[in-house]
Amino acid sequence: MTFSAVHPDEAERLALLHSTHLLQAQGSESAQAFQALARMLSRLLQVPTTAINLIDSHRVQALARTGLNLPPLARSDAPCTHLLQTPQPVCVRDLRDDSRFQHLAANTALQGMVAYAGVPLWVDGQVLGTVCAFDAQARDWSDEALAHLQDVATAASAMLLGAVTAHRAQHAEERVRTASLAGSDWLWETDVNGQLTWVSAGLLQHTGLEPETEIGMKVTSVISPRDDDTRASWDSYQQARARHAPFQDLIADRNTPRGRITVSISGTPILDAQGECQGYRGASRDITRQLSAEQAARRADQLLRKAIETFHMSVVITDREGMIVLANRHWRQSMGAAYEPGQKHWPSILRQLTLSGDYPEAVGREEEFLHWRLGLHHQDRAHEIRFRDRWLLVRDETLDDGSTVHFAMDVTQTRENAELLTTQRQALHDSEARLSAVLRALPDLWFVIDADDRYVDGHMDHPQLLGEMPKMIGQLMGAHLPDDIGQRQRDAVALARASGQPRTLNYDLRGHDQVLRHFEARITPMPAGQLLYLTADITERKNAAEKLRVSEELYRSVAATISDGLIIIDLDGRVVALNPAACRILGLPAGLPSLNEAVGSAFDLLEDDLVTPLPRERWPLSETMRTGLRVTDRVVPARRADHEIVWLQMSANLIRVDRDTPPFAAMATFRDITRERLTVQDLALSEERWKFALEGAGDGVWDWDMPSGCMYYSTRWKQMLGYEDHEITDTPEEYFLRVHPEDRDAVAHSTMRFVTESVGVQQVEFRLRHRQGHYLHILSRGKVVSHSRDGKPLRVVGTHSDISVLKQAEQAERQREFAEAASAAKSEFLSRMSHEIRTPLNAITGFAQLMRLQMGQGSGDNPLRNYIEQILHAGRHLSGLVNDVLDLQQVEAGIVKLKPEPITLADELVQCLSMLLPMAEQREISMSSYIEPDATVLADRQRLRQVLMNIGSNAIKYNRDGGSVVVRAERQADDTVLLSLQDTGTGMTAAQLARLYQPFERLGRETSSVAGTGLGLIITRSLVESMGGHMDIVSQPGAGTRVSVTLPGAHTVGPQDEVAELRETPAAVTPEDGSPDWMTVPATPMSASADLPALRVLYVEDNRINALLFAEALRPYAEIALDIAEDGDIAMSMARENPPHVLVLDAHLPGMSGFEVLEAMRQLPPLADAPAFMCSADAMPEDLARAKQAGFTGYWTKPIDIVAVTTELCRLAQTLPRVAHNATP
Known part of the structure; x- marks a missing residue:
């Protein structure tokens, strides 16, 4: 126990003392228990008087005692009081000689008591009393006596603490009971099945139900969920119950004598010492009124919110x-x-x-x-x-x-409307001013007529005015003109006023020069009944229109007789004329009501895809009008009014009266060239198909005219051989002389078949010489296409296909299959080599381990011990070499399986450095590390440890005595982590660095005392690169070596699963070469016990030497009983007769394999779950994976580590009474 100092507040100690109620507990069961402790202490110490005292504010009272019948003592008269000031054990050989207690010698109650020993009695951080012993003779108190005192004090303290805890619990229960009656809740408790086991009295007060009526009922039969927005609380409650988790505010309904109410329930699980749920405790509360009020408030709030939302x-x-x-x-x-x-x-x-x-x-x-x-x-x-x-x-x-x-x-729109009104008023005023200015600037004669047809305003000095304007103001309209003209003007004004629409009036009138002229007047109604009368002299325009009419008649007669289509549009884009040929070509019906509407919507010019309409600005007429340039014979597709596609050849130009006047219209002529276009397209398409077929296939064409002896070669045929078109003549020799000598017979035979058979396609494969000297593989196909009357071939046409790539692919496939076969053979050889080496190596190293164990752990100079160490060292070296060769083969074959995960580099480095520390200490090499805490990498954990152990052991092995190794790890800017190891060894030259990654290369250290295989760095670099990193080595003679490993960084570290599903033999690291040390810590044999059954181990092994080794290894362990079987049948018989606790199986057995033996033994009920270990010389990864899948508990690779094997079996023997199956013979 760990004691703290006594609290300085004496009142707190006394309060705790009185809360135990033990000062008044004489004769109770607890008092009897304390009395038993006092008697036991008297027997243990062999003293006449012992006591368990409680120290009050003014007295010391015995809670239990033996020997003297001590009455309550004043605190000043008792030696126990000293323990309050110094709460440590007190041992006094003779009270009479101790200055602290000499004043007690006169106390008659203590007469005869000379020696004293006491320890404080701690409860909840306070010293409540003492446990003490008195002897009538002076004596020295031994450590054992003090231990007995302390043990009794610990027991008494625990009993006192239990009394305090019980009192507090009772007091808390009384508080809860009183609070539940005064509050709005009632309390309850259920078992794990949800049945009520206790309900507080508050249930009666709040529901009218007696608590006893609820006991034994299930909670779900008492309450029911509500069908409203509180239903989610019921679902949460069900989920919490399923998880044995607390729940809060479950809203549900229940029936009571006072009617149906709504309750809010909260509960927390009751857990036992093992964390198993035993039920729930909680509280319930009637919230019927509260819930109704809340729902009403929510409805009102929702209505308010909806209203505000609108x-x-x-x-x-x-x-x-x-x-x-x-x-x-x-x-x-x-x-x-x-x-x-x-x-x-x-x-x-x-x-x-x-x-x-x-x-x-x-x-x-x-x-x-x-x-x-x-x-x-x-x-x-x-x-x-x-x-x-x-x-x-x-x-x-x-x-x-x-x-x-x-x-x-x-209010933006309101302000804008007000501003708009102001703007409009100003605009109206400005408009009136501008209108007046415009009217006065017009070249035409104008008048303003009022509602009574009288002049109110007009052009004051126009030359066409027949009268004086100031005199005409107020006169009747037309009064100054001839009567018929004036009347016609007034009639037109009346019609305009009646219709409200402008009117036009044409009339002839003689001017001041008495020449008859043509006038056109436009009468427009104005506000307030006024009219604007605007008249213009159109004499010249009318004469021009007449001339144009005659010209148009002439044009129409010409346009109707030509076969090309013709269309004329004015500068505003309106169609002026369209001849019959244009209507026929465009599919427009005759007699259309609106020429512009018909032409604008009935047809379209198209893009070359014959679907997309050509934008109007790109039409020839539009282009001519925009640029002023003539368009000649442009071919465009068009969609007619009946949706037929036609091809038009169009020309467009501007129309002028003469060269010096601007254009007033544009004209386009076009003709239908669809038939000619289709004919040309068919010919081009046919030619294009033929070219596409040849070019798409990449074939060359040859055409042999046999009577003339000429042979045509296509451009592609020549290009295939590396020649330009003009570099090969049209002779058969150009073909046949380039054939590979070995293929000429096949080509000649194929050529003769054209003459002899002349039917069907002849096909042959051969090689043709390229211009650069190499040969192409050619597939030649040919056919006679023309014969003479007597049946002789006249013309043969064929193609050459370059199939060199296909031939190369076939060769590559054959090479790949050969490489895969070689790799499989190599893997099989390595697997067999590993097995054949490990099997005898198991006997060599195994018996050497036994000899070393039997010789003990002495350090004397024993030649035999040295011989054994050399055998073990050579065995470790050979085993390490086999492992390295297997690892190298896996790396080279690319079959290393990686499981990348985020790993904190600091954790892995600490583990690896701790394993390397013994090796470094042997040579007094210091090791230091500087690792950033957030240095996290994405790597395979097992392979990362292999990399760290290799480069770390190298840094120690090739260092100098008393040197140092510095390890650094830091995150780089590119989100990678750089790990570096710097040693102070002899370093390497550039030539040595160049040979560093050669297999089995030791750089001249083959005969040194430094062990190694020359494969570690090759494997290490390959593993680093497989994990997405790279490794660099920098070294100089005399300056040491720096190894840098860069790995991809990771941001988070996931949970680390440290439990191996398939246990392999544990290994330590020796200071010599980093290989497993089989003799790290020998297992200690347990002494056999009559009531502890021996662990029965059945070892199935056909190799008698291996079986003998296993038996000798287990001989010192009486708690392990070993049975050996040579094959699966014998093992099955032995297992049926006497089921073992543990199975150890070799993989390769006569008859049944180790896997088949395990499968058969699992069918026996006693062995269904028995631990099973594979003990085999097979060490390939697939062997371990197969054993794991088969259900083996562990895998012991030969040569076995005897200490690890015996340690594992001893561990199972120690747990036998708890885990052994119940099958007995």
Whole structure:
């Protein structure tokens, strides 16, 4: 026990003492227990008097005693009081000689007591008393006596603490009972099945039900879920019960004599010492009224919120602290991207908007604006402010509870309407002024006529005016003109006024020169019954129109007779003319009501894909009008009115009256060239297909005219051989002389078949010489396409296909299959080599281990011990060499299976350095590390440890005595981790570094005392690269070596599973070469016990030497009984007769394999779950994986580690009474 100092507050100690109630507990069961402790202490110490005392404020009272009948003593008269000031054990040989206790010699109650020993009695951090012993003779108290005193004091303290705890629990229970009656809750308790085992008395008060009526009922039969928004609490409760987790605020209904009520229930699980759930404790409360009130409040709140959401103005409600309680949709939308759901502080939002410039009027005076805006609730009126590009009418109202409602209405449109009205009025005024100015600037004669047909205004000095304008004001319209003309003017004015629409009037009138001229007047109604009379002299235009009419008649007669289509449009894009041929070509019917409508929508010019309409600006007519350039014979596709596609050849040009005048229209002529186009396309398509077929296939074509002896070679045929088109003549020799000598007979035979058979396609494969000297593999196909009348071939046409790539692929496939076969053979050889080496090596190293164990752990110079050490050292070296060769084979074959995971580099380095420390200490090499805490890599844990152990052991093995090794790990900028090991060894030259990664290369250290195989670094570098990293080695003679490993970094470290599913033989690291040391710690044989059964081990091994080794290894262990069987049949018989506790199986057995033996033994009920170990010389990864899948507990690779094997079996023997199966013979 660990004791703290006595609390200085004596009142706290006395309160704790009185809470035990043991000062008044004489004669109780607890007092009898204390008395038994006192008697036991008297027997143990062999003293006449012992006591268990409690120290009150003024006395020392014996809770239990033996010997003297001591009455309660004053604190000053008792030696025990000293322990309050110095709470440590006190031993006094003679009270009479000790100055601390000489004043007690006169105490008659203690007469005859000379020696004293006491220890404090601690309870809950306080010294409540002592456990002491008296002897009538002076004596020295031994350590054993003090231990007895301390043990009794510990027991007494525990009993006193139990009394305190019980009193506190009782007091707490009374408080809970009283509180439950006074409160609104009642308490309950259930078992693990949900049955009520206790209900507090508050149930009667709150429901009218007696608590006893609930006992034994299931909770789910008492309450039921509600079909409303509280249903989720029932689902949460069910999930918590399933997980044995606490639950809170389960809302449910239940029936009571007072009617159906709603309750809120919370509970927590009751867990035993093992953490198993034994039931629940909790509380229930009637919330019927509360729930109804809350639901009503929620409904009212929801209605209010919905109403506010529908407002077409922004509404925000804030509390006293300025936090937003409610904000409607209109406000959220108006905020736009500035609205953040997490931001609820109204002043902060206003500040953010102000500083970001959303209030233009606040720019430059932000703080002043914020102070004014936040104080609007003190002003009883609305304000117009600018928010972004809108105008808002804002007002803040403070409510009785201190909250504030912020209103904002968008009045932008209202302001814009007012501004628009002002603008329109000004525009009207300006328009009237401009109209007056325009009228006076017009070259035509105009008048303004009032509602009585009288002149009110007019052109004052127009040359066509027949009269004086000032005199005409107020006169009847037309009064100064001939009667017929005046009457016609007044009739036209009346019609315009009646219809409200403009009218046109044409008439002839002689001017001042008495020449008859043509006039056109336009009469337009104006406000207030007035009219505008505008007249113009159209004499010249009318004469030009007549000339144009005659010209058009001439044009129409010409256009109707030509076969090409013709279309004319004016400069505004309106169709002026379209001849019959154009209607026929475009598929337009004759007699269309609207020429522009028909032409504009009935056909389209198209892109070359014959689907996409050609944009109007790219039509030939549009292009001519835009650029002024002539378009000649452009071919475009068109979709006719009947959706037929035609090809047109179009020309377009501008029309002028003469060269010096601007154009007034544009004309296009076109003809249908669809048939010609299709014919040309068919020919081009046929030619294109032929070219595409040849070019797509990549074949060369040859054409042999046999009578003339000429042979045509296509361009591709020549290119295949590396020649240009002009570099090969049209002779057969160009073909046949390039054939490979070995293939000429096959080509000649194929050629003869053209003459002899002349039917079908002839095919042959051969090689042709390329210009660069190499040969191409050619597949030649040919056919006679023309014969003479007597059947002789006249013309043969064929193709050459380059199949060199195909041939190379076939060769590569054959080489791949050969390489795979060689790799499989290599793996099989290595596996067999490993097995054949490990089997005799198991006997060599195994018996050497036994000899070393039998010789003991002495350190004397024993030649035999040295011989054994040399045997073990050679065995370890050979075993390590086999392991390295197997690892190297896996790396080279690319079959290393990696399980990358985030790994904290610091943890792995600490483990590896601790294993390497004994090796370093032997040579007095110091090791230091500087590792960043966040240096985490993504790697395979097992392979990473292999890498660290290899480079770490090398740094020690090739170092100098008394040297150092510095390990650093730091994260790089590119998210990788750099690990470096710097040693102070002899270093290496550049030539040695160049040979460093050669297999079995030791760099001249083959005969040195440093052990190794020359494969470790090759394997290490390959593993690093397999994990996505790289390794660099820098070294100089005399300057040591620095090994750097860069691995990909990781950000998080997942849970680490340190439990191996298949246990392998544990190994330590020796200071010599880093290989496993089989003799690290020998297992200690246990002494056989009559009541502890021996662990029965059945070892199935056909090799008698291995069986003998196993038997000799287990001979010193009486707690292990070994049976050996040579094959599976014998093993099955022995297992049926006397089922073992543990199975050890060799993989290769006569008849049944070790895997088959295990499968058969698992069928025996006693052996269904028995531990099973594979003991085999097979060490390939697939062997371990197969053993794991077969259900083996562990895997002992030969040569076995005898200490590890015996340690594992001894561990199983120690746990036998708890885990051994119940099958006995």
